Amino acid sequence: MSEAEAKPHARRLTLRLILVITGVVLAVAVLALYAARRIIAREALTGWLRSKGIASEAEVKDFGFKSFIGRLRVGDPRNPDFTAEQAEVTYGLRGFGLEVTSVTLRRPVVRARVHDGKLSVGSLDPLIEEFRRRPPKPGGAKPRIIIDDGQLLLATDYGAVRLTADARVEQEKLVSLDASLAPTQLSGQGFKATLGPSVVTARTRGDRVLATVDAAMPEAEAGATRTRGARLRITADAPYPDLKRHRGDGVLKVQAQLNGRELVIGDQRLGEARLNAGFNGQSAGWISDLQVTGRAAADLQAGSGAFAQAKAGALRAALTAENLRWTRKGGDAVSAQVRGTGQLANLGIADLNLRAVGVAVQGEAGFGPQGARADILASAQGRGAYAGLGAPVATDSDDMAAVKRAAANFAFSAPGVRLGLSGKAASASFVQPLRLNPQRGGTVLLASQGRGWRLTAAGGGLPEVQADVARFAFVDGEARASGRIQAKLSIGPVVDGDFDAAGALRIAESGIEFRGERCAAVRAPRLELGENDVENLAARLCPSGAPLLSLRDGGWRIAGRVEGASGSAPFLLARAEDGAGRMDMSGKGERFRAQIDIAGARVIDAAPQTRFHPLRLTGVARATDDVWNADLALHSGQTRVATAVLRNEGRTESGGVQIDTGLLTFAQGGLQPEQLSPMAAAVGSPVEGQARFTGALAWSPAAETSSGTLSIPGLSFTSPAGRLEGLSGEVVFTSLTPLVAAPGQVLKAERLTAIVPLTGVTATFGIEGEALTVSGGEAEVGGGTIKLEALRVPFTPGAPMSGVLSVEGVQLHDLVEASPFGDRVELDAKVSGRIPFEVLNGDVRVRDGQLRAIQPGRLSIQREALTGVSTPGAGAVIESPVTGAAEEVAPGADTFTDFAYQAMENLAFDTLDATINSLPEGRVGVLFHVIGRHDPPQRQQIRLTILDLITRRFMNKELPLPSGTGVNLTLDTTLNLDQLLADFAEYQRLRNSAPVQR
Numbered sequence: 001m002s003e004a005e006a007k008p009h010a011r012r013l014t015l016r017l018i019l020v021i022t023g024v025v026l027a028v029a030v031l032a033l034y035a036a037r038r039i040i041a042r043e044a045l046t047g048w049l050r051s052k053g054i055a056s057e058a059e060v061k062d063f064g065f066k067s068f069i070g071r072l073r074v075g076d077p078r079n080p081d082f083t084a085e086q087a088e089v090t091y092g093l094r095g096f097g098l099e100v101t102s103v104t105l106r107r108p109v110v111r112a113r114v115h116d117g118k119l120s121v122g123s124l125d126p127l128i129e130e131f132r133r134r135p136p137k138p139g140g141a142k143p144r145i146i147i148d149d150g151q152l153l154l155a156t157d158y159g160a161v162r163l164t165a166d167a168r169v170e171q172e173k174l175v176s177l178d179a180s181l182a183p184t185q186l187s188g189q190g191f192k193a194t195l196g197p198s199v200v201t202a203r204t205r206g207d208r209v210l211a212t213v214d215a216a217m218p219e220a221e222a223g224a225t226r227t228r229g230a231r232l233r234i235t236a237d238a239p240y241p242d243l244k245r246h247r248g249d250g251v252l253k254v255q256a257q258l259n260g261r262e263l264v265i266g267d268q269r270l271g272e273a274r275l276n277a278g279f280n281g282q283s284a285g286w287i288s289d290l291q292v293t294g295r296a297a298a299d300l301q302a303g304s305g306a307f308a309q310a311k312a313g314a315l316r317a318a319l320t321a322e323n324l325r326w327t328r329k330g331g332d333a334v335s336a337q338v339r340g341t342g343q344l345a346n347l348g349i350a351d352l353n354l355r356a357v358g359v360a361v362q363g364e365a366g367f368g369p370q371g372a373r374a375d376i377l378a379s380a381q382g383r384g385a386y387a388g389l390g391a392p393v394a395t396d397s398d399d400m401a402a403v404k405r406a407a408a409n410f411a412f413s414a415p416g417v418r419l420g421l422s423g424k425a426a427s428a429s430f431v432q433p434l435r436l437n438p439q440r441g442g443t444v445l446l447a448s449q450g451r452g453w454r455l456t457a458a459g460g461g462l463p464e465v466q467a468d469v470a471r472f473a474f475v476d477g478e479a480r481a482s483g484r485i486q487a488k489l490s491i492g493p494v495v496d497g498d499f500d501a502a503g504a505l506r507i508a509e510s511g512i513e514f515r516g517e518r519c520a521a522v523r524a525p526r527l528e529l530g531e532n533d534v535e536n537l538a539a540r541l542c543p544s545g546a547p548l549l550s551l552r553d554g555g556w557r558i559a560g561r562v563e564g565a566s567g568s569a570p571f572l573l574a575r576a577e578d579g580a581g582r583m584d585m586s587g588k589g590e591r592f593r594a595q596i597d598i599a600g601a602r603v604i605d606a607a608p609q610t611r612f613h614p615l616r617l618t619g620v621a622r623a624t625d626d627v628w629n630a631d632l633a634l635h636s637g638q639t640r641v642a643t644a645v646l647r648n649e650g651r652t653e654s655g656g657v658q659i660d661t662g663l664l665t666f667a668q669g670g671l672q673p674e675q676l677s678p679m680a681a682a683v684g685s686p687v688e689g690q691a692r693f694t695g696a697l698a699w700s701p702a703a704e705t706s707s708g709t710l711s712i713p714g715l716s717f718t719s720p721a722g723r724l725e726g727l728s729g730e731v732v733f734t735s736l737t738p739l740v741a742a743p744g745q746v747l748k749a750e751r752l753t754a755i756v757p758l759t760g761v762t763a764t765f766g767i768e769g770e771a772l773t774v775s776g777g778e779a780e781v782g783g784g785t786i787k788l789e790a791l792r793v794p795f796t797p798g799a800p801m802s803g804v805l806s807v808e809g810v811q812l813h814d815l816v817e818a819s820p821f822g823d824r825v826e827l828d829a830k831v832s833g834r835i836p837f838e839v840l841n842g843d844v845r846v847r848d849g850q851l852r853a854i855q856p857g858r859l860s861i862q863r864e865a866l867t868g869v870s871t872p873g874a875g876a877v878i879e880s881p882v883t884g885a886a887e888e889v890a891p892g893a894d895t896f897t898d899f900a901y902q903a904m905e906n907l908a909f910d911t912l913d914a915t916i917n918s919l920p921e922g923r924v925g926v927l928f929h930v931i932g933r934h935d936p937p938q939r940q941q942i943r944l945t946i947l948d949l950i951t952r953r954f955m956n957k958e959l960p961l962p963s964g965t966g967v968n969l970t971l972d973t974t975l976n977l978d979q980l981l982a983d984f985a986e987y988q989r990l991r992n993s994a995p996v997q998r
Helices: 003-035 038-051 122-133 398-408 813-817 894-905 946-951 977-991
Strands: 056-063 067-074 082-094 097-115 118-120 144-156 159-170 173-181 184-188 191-195 198-205 208-222 225-239 250-265 268-284 291-307 310-312 315-327 333-349 352-368 371-386 410-422 425-430 434-438 443-449 452-458 464-475 478-491 494-508 511-516 520-527 534-542 549-552 555-569 574-588 591-605 615-624 627-636 639-649 654-660 664-666 684-699 704-719 722-736 739-753 757-768 771-781 784-794 801-811 825-828 830-840 843-846 849-853 857-861 875-879 886-888 907-919 923-934 966-976
Touching (some): 159 184, 371 398, 398 410, 398 478, 425 443, 452 478, 494 534, 534 574, 555 591, 591 627, 615 639, 684 722, 739 771, 771 801, 801 813, 813 825, 830 907, 857 894, 894 966, 907 966
Parallel strands (some): 097 144
Antiparallel strands (some): 056 067, 067 082, 082 097, 097 118, 159 173, 184 191, 191 208, 208 225, 225 250, 291 310, 291 315, 310 333, 315 333, 333 352, 352 371, 371 410, 410 425, 434 443, 443 452, 452 464, 464 478, 478 494, 511 549, 520 534, 549 555, 574 591, 591 615, 615 627, 627 639, 639 654, 664 684, 684 704, 704 722, 722 739, 739 757, 757 771, 771 784, 784 801, 801 830, 825 857, 830 843, 830 849, 843 907, 857 907, 875 966, 907 923
């Protein structure tokens, strides 16, 4: 017998013992009266109690042969354990003794105490224990016992209880009981209660007992359970327990009704609730092996409810348990076939509201020593709305607007959900998919798949979603799921994005959040920024502590660490790769916020004409609503080479970017221009000096503009023509995309160390379209000036460029001396002229170049340079030193050929003209026409005899060409210009081959 069952049994036994003791005491008094007087009877009674160690006081008022009337007190006179103001005992003779036939106690008072679960009646405890050990006498009397207006004053560890009762016992059966409990306050560790007036009644008819309990509980609280304004009423029609055989077999009917203003169990709350429950069946056995079978039914109605984080309006539920079986043998075990229905008028979970929800369940359930078990098939349907996303706004994408509309009004049905429970292991699966149908169209399905579920969404403008859910549970009022999701949708500025993520989803009163267990792959054809979108976006969004995605209070947020980001910005003609950093984007209604911290990204020029080499980008980009601002830095290696400040306003579709390199310092072994831009390829390394570029790009619906300024305080570098020193100037670009600089830009250089040194170098130019156009340029060389009349340099590799070089009073002496044949030719000639040229694939071609001497000069060509050189149509006309007539020197005439050689070795000219043209195979031909005289260092003359003249023997002799002999020379010569330029370029490369730090 458990302690809870033993307590009421002990109280009934104690009451019976008290009554029996009273009867025995009074019987003793009757015997004493027969033997003596009242005083003798009184002394006999109190003496017997004293012999048991019990203090007592008795007063005999009247007695006769059949009855006895008296008053009795037992225990401490100041606080007696038992008093009876009037005890009436009837008795009769049986054999040689007295037999009590009835005991009536009027206004008896019993004081008892319950401590640590044990009942004590004070000084009567030894007597009670003695009678408890003594078995009842077979065939003994079974007096009728009547209690009139009795009171039990019970002291407990939790407070005092006062119970008033009228009772009647016949043949050891409780025939009737009417008891009432006075208002009481009880409190202890973990509980407190205020009990109102309560009534207990019982009536026995034959072998049946009908009992009722009507208890008021204004306020009660025990642990997580509490009631407010509750009233409990229980009626039971049960077999009267057979105390001799310890059986309680028979029909059992129980009805219970519980009404309460507030009923709370844990985080479950019902307001204005009414519960009706009933059982109809059979009971058998005793307390230890009790077995109950039958049918139970319950009906619950409430005006409101709260379940964890969910809140409900009016609700009603009905549950029946067929074939209910409860047995205590071998441990409490309950089993039944259950069937139930439920209706909710309004169920709210955070921003989710479900209207007119209907639920039905059927199956088997039970509880035993191994724990709970259940196999239930459930179904549900209703309508609902989720307000966590807010209403669609003008800035929403089509996908987001469709999701918001779908969430605002939808119907749902779960026609077949199987719920299982075995011990602590719970399971759930969908026999048929859960279906959600938005009012505007589309379908969302949740179906079982293996040990998990698959969620799909499509149609009605909804984004395409497929999610594999591995685990799903309700924990602390929250719905939690984990698995993988693949979705195609537009959210925030991301248009038609593809998302692939795995992690945990949490739905609670505070909102919805998704935490990734790995990096989520994101791809989108477009990141919408007004007219300046980012295209072909790809990235990995990785967990960084906060949820990757959260939805709450009508807003959304995407946050995480970004890896492997790439995308192109057509409005900047650039793209980015290998981006990394952190991102935090959020929106609510038309409000949008974002911050992107860029730890690093590789920026690549995407313009048709490459403007810069790949750079590393760092910085911060922020957005407020549709306005983006970014502070960015560009790096080449570890060197910061530029800053960019960007602003873009989506609503006005306008914005701009400011670029500033700051003052860049170039040094050998350090930063070099060719590291920054292929446009600096002509600026050969090593470059030393400083330069700065500032630029701006602006856009609006009306136009896109760009501009910039290149400032060069001073640069020195190796150009294809030689080392250029002291370059300075400023270039103003009127457009950066495409690159345009207005004509009239001027750059100056102090010196160009080419084949011959050039000083005072200037160039006037412009850039437009696909080429650099030089409108003017000049340099001082050889006491004269060379000018570049026109030059067009295309930016397209391999495209031809052409120009005209004007020569004014330039002394050719140093140029010839620096040439490969300078050791065999000397030329003192100051010339002017024009040389048109064209460069194609690195080869220089000259067409009809003209030079002429502007003053007399000298030409000396050593014989070794001319030996074996013969060009058809070339020759020399020399005035004959003998006849004085001009004669053409024939190539085969030895004397006159020798005269020609002598003439070119020491030729003073008054006229020199040269025509320059390119020839095949990279050679250039120079056709000289020289008119002058032979002018050797020592005066020469021919001395001949008459015989020499007559015999013409002098024709076969080497004769000195007389000084002053007139010469009209046409010289056609060629040289390999391509090889000459290649050799010079190689010479420049080897001369400046110091390593360049990149």
